[in-house]
Amino acid sequence: MNFEIVHEDRYSAGRLGLLSTAHGEIETPVFMPVGTAGAVKGITPQQLKEIGSVLILANTYHLLLRPGVDVVDQLGGLHRFMAWDGPILTDSGGFQIFSLSPLTRIDDDGVEFASHVDGTKIYLDAETAMRIQNRLGADIITCLDQCTAYPCKDSELKKAVERTIRWAKRAREAHLHNEQSLFAIVQGGVNPELRTYCAEELVKLGFDGYAIGGLSVGEGHDNMIKTVCHTAQKLPKDRPRYLMGVGMPGDIIAAVKAGIDMFDCVLPTRNGRNAYAFTENGPVRLRNSALINEAGPIEAACDCYCCRNFSRGTIRHFFNVGEMLGPMLVSLHNLRFFQRLMATIRQKLKHNEFAEWAKTVDY
Amino acid sequence: MNFEIVHEDRYSAGRLGLLSTAHGEIETPVFMPVGTAGAVKGITPQQLKEIGSVLILANTYHLLLRPGVDVVDQLGGLHRFMAWDGPILTDSGGFQIFSLSPLTRIDDDGVEFASHVDGTKIYLDAETAMRIQNRLGADIITCLDQCTAYPCKDSELKKAVERTIRWAKRAREAHLHNEQSLFAIVQGGVNPELRTYCAEELVKLGFDGYAIGGLSVGEGHDNMIKTVCHTAQKLPKDRPRYLMGVGMPGDIIAAVKAGIDMFDCVLPTRNGRNAYAFTENGPVRLRNSALINEAGPIEAACDCYCCRNFSRGTIRHFFNVGEMLGPMLVSLHNLRFFQRLMATIRQKLKHNEFAEWAKTVDY
Numbered sequence: 001m002n003f004e005i006v007h008e009d010r011y012s013a014g015r016l017g018l019l020s021t022a023h024g025e026i027e028t029p030v031f032m033p034v035g036t037a038g039a040v041k042g043i044t045p046q047q048l049k050e051i052g053s054v055l056i057l058a059n060t061y062h063l064l065l066r067p068g069v070d071v072v073d074q075l076g077g078l079h080r081f082m083a084w085d086g087p088i089l090t091d092s093g094g095f096q097i098f099s100l101s102p103l104t105r106i107d108d109d110g111v112e113f114a115s116h117v118d119g120t121k122i123y124l125d126a127e128t129a130m131r132i133q134n135r136l137g138a139d140i141i142t143c144l145d146q147c148t149a150y151p152c153k154d155s156e157l158k159k160a161v162e163r164t165i166r167w168a169k170r171a172r173e174a175h176l177h178n179e180q181s182l183f184a185i186v187q188g189g190v191n192p193e194l195r196t197y198c199a200e201e202l203v204k205l206g207f208d209g210y211a212i213g214g215l216s217v218g219e220g221h222d223n224m225i226k227t228v229c230h231t232a233q234k235l236p237k238d239r240p241r242y243l244m245g246v247g248m249p250g251d252i253i254a255a256v257k258a259g260i261d262m263f264d265c266v267l268p269t270r271n272g273r274n275a276y277a278f279t280e281n282g283p284v285r286l287r288n289s290a291l292i293n294e295a296g297p298i299e300a301a302c303d304c305y306c307c308r309n310f311s312r313g314t315i316r317h318f319f320n321v322g323e324m325l326g327p328m329l330v331s332l333h334n335l336r337f338f339q340r341l342m343a344t345i346r347q348k349l350k351h352n353e354f355a356e357w358a359k360t361v362d363y
Numbered sequence: 364m365n366f367e368i369v370h371e372d373r374y375s376a377g378r379l380g381l382l383s384t385a386h387g388e389i390e391t392p393v394f395m396p397v398g399t400a401g402a403v404k405g406i407t408p409q410q411l412k413e414i415g416s417v418l419i420l421a422n423t424y425h426l427l428l429r430p431g432v433d434v435v436d437q438l439g440g441l442h443r444f445m446a447w448d449g450p451i452l453t454d455s456g457g458f459q460i461f462s463l464s465p466l467t468r469i470d471d472d473g474v475e476f477a478s479h480v481d482g483t484k485i486y487l488d489a490e491t492a493m494r495i496q497n498r499l500g501a502d503i504i505t506c507l508d509q510c511t512a513y514p515c516k517d518s519e520l521k522k523a524v525e526r527t528i529r530w531a532k533r534a535r536e537a538h539l540h541n542e543q544s545l546f547a548i549v550q551g552g553v554n555p556e557l558r559t560y561c562a563e564e565l566v567k568l569g570f571d572g573y574a575i576g577g578l579s580v581g582e583g584h585d586n587m588i589k590t591v592c593h594t595a596q597k598l599p600k601d602r603p604r605y606l607m608g609v610g611m612p613g614d615i616i617a618a619v620k621a622g623i624d625m626f627d628c629v630l631p632t633r634n635g636r637n638a639y640a641f642t643e644n645g646p647v648r649l650r651n652s653a654l655i656n657e658a659g660p661i662e663a664a665c666d667c668y669c670c671r672n673f674s675r676g677t678i679r680h681f682f683n684v685g686e687m688l689g690p691m692l693v694s695l696h697n698l699r700f701f702q703r704l705m706a707t708i709r710q711k712l713k714h715n716e717f718a719e720w721a722k723t724v725d726y
Binding site for chain 2: 038045066070074080292305317320321324325
């Protein structure tokens with residue numbers, strides 16, 4: 001992997017970058033649709049590509065549980081499995097292990113948890129997590145981390161940070177496939193000292209990129225952005241910075257300003273399935289009976305297939321009668337909305353208009 | 364509407380036709396995907412077009428209940444509403460009224476029924492059914508008919524046939540929009556005398572086309588085909604013949620042999636949602652755990668997006684974890700399978716190879 005800074009914004013820490021992988025180049029700042037268990041819910045890979053998605057994320061935890069790494073391997077690896085020939089990033093599984101699964105044991109070596117699907121006990125340590133992601137074969141992989149809840153006592157946070165650093169060191173040593181880039185994950189909750197410590201230790205080890213994890217877990221926008229600003233400054237300029245699981249358009253804009261290059265979030269598809277459409281004029285809720293005879297699209301300025309072809313009235317009807325096309329179309333629109341947002345952000349950065357523009361954005 | 368017989372098969376009653384409508388030409392025999400309440404379940408209109416669909420069906424009954432004719436009208440009519448710029452056929456509602464709804468009253472003038480959604484009482488007579496379909500604005504519309512269950516006493520069948528004829532006469536008089544073609548529906552169960560009587564009376568009235576209704580309701584393949592063969596012979600050669608709600612590939616092939624030009628059926632999408640894929644080698648059931656690591660497509664000979672990109676193993680996984688993409692992809696494959704079947708049928712008819720080929724088909 002190669003990461004090149006193409007342009008630095010004159011009025012913020014934001015930057016334009018170009019990330020090269022074996023499966024293609026990625027302009028940053030970039031938003032990754034989330035293909036949880038090998039599929040972005042309700043969207044075909046062809047549609048994903050048509051709306052401008054370049055890099056997508058798949059969840060190691062979900063793939064590990066079902067269908068399992070052996071099966072993905074037998075089916076030709078993650079790219080073939082998902083029918084996605086562009087770049088893919090796999091997360092570490094840390095977030096899901098610590099939020100979805102009953103933990104059965106955690107120590108400095110690793111973590112044992114019970115599958116949320118069938119209770120099967122699974123043990124993961126730094127090396128196992130690497131081997132799994134090596135075999136899945138994503139272009140960018142991540143070190144196993146310990147993700148903490150919010151709020152969290154400093155003593156607990158500290159332990160999690162120490163483990164995250166220890167596991168990152170071991171992951172780095174166990175990482176075999178040089179065609180895969182390895183990102184470490186900075187933990188530390190909203191504690192600036194711990195964030196600094198974690199970032200500095202990870203940077204000493206040296207990774208292809210750095211993720212900021214453990215945010216968007218209930219700390220709120222202001223705490224999140226304060227932590228992102230603080231942490232981003234501790235990370236090397238010449239490496240991509242990835243804010244995990246974020247977020248709302250306002251979060252993304254504020255984080256780009258702080259120098260973040262990569263984002264992933266389930267909001268476009270999860271909200272889409274729940275009839276919530278993102279627009280520049282704020283959300284449109286497509287179950288609202290006031291839309292019953294609205295002949296206009298969700299968003300007049302949007303160029304997505306949904307907005308070019310379907311009225312708000314029709315989509316409201318689809319949700320009202322339970323037609324799958326409702327969730328499919330609003331998810332598609334939302335993903336396109338996020339890709340258009342990122343394209344605008346890149347355009348504004350390029351012309352040093354980002355900071356001014358960001359002030360005017362209110363969605 | 365104009366219907367032209369392009370070729371008559373030398374060895375069967377099958378024929379190739381060209382049906383012209385304001386929204387495009389249709390090569391027959393044709394299969395119509397069913398867009399129940401304005402959407403073919405899980406498939407975008409763009410995908411429908413890509414897999415070779417030309418004419419689609421929408422259910423008057425479902426649209427009448429939700430969102431209602433006024434709303435479809437306010438949203439620009441059925442083509443705009445469904446985002447389908449090709450030809451559309453609306454059925455009469457008869458089948459759904461007599462199969463889904465608790466009837467509250469039926470007499471020679473019309474039928475009152477309770478909506479299966481919320482119990483609202485709705486009254487339909489021949490004229491109302493026309494006015495509704497005139498306002499929806501499909502290219503081909505159908506007269507209100509009384510559809511009988513199977514089995515059904517001859518005295519009941521006779522009454523239903525008389526009403527169907529009376530209502531067709533009134534529909535013809537009430538039909539205002541000359542750009543819409545009007546089809547009458549032949550009823551009569553599996554009683555050949557009643558089928559003859561119904562067909563002859565309707566033909567005397569004169570319609571743009573003739574549908575055969577009241578089949579595929581439990582009478583079985585042999586009774587169905589016997590009735591279709593018998594009835595098709597009583598219908599004018601120079602008008603399209605439409606077998607409603609049929610069916611399995613074997614039913615379609617046998618009916619083409621009897622001179623049927625048009626078909627609709629929910630099987631490709633309904634079975635698709637239930638992990639049942641049609642192939643030339645028989646059905647593939649995609650929940651089957653034997654497929655867990657099968658790297659090949661559902662059907663190697665298929666050119667659909669699903670088969671060109673996804674393995675059986677991945678699709679099995681999607682059904683296993685409840686990913687929407689499973690139902691979406693198998694529905695898409697099945698619809699393409701039906702369109703490929705119709706293309707093969709037309710090709711075989713063209714070269715007078717249809718009857719020979721039909722003998723070899725075993726799916």
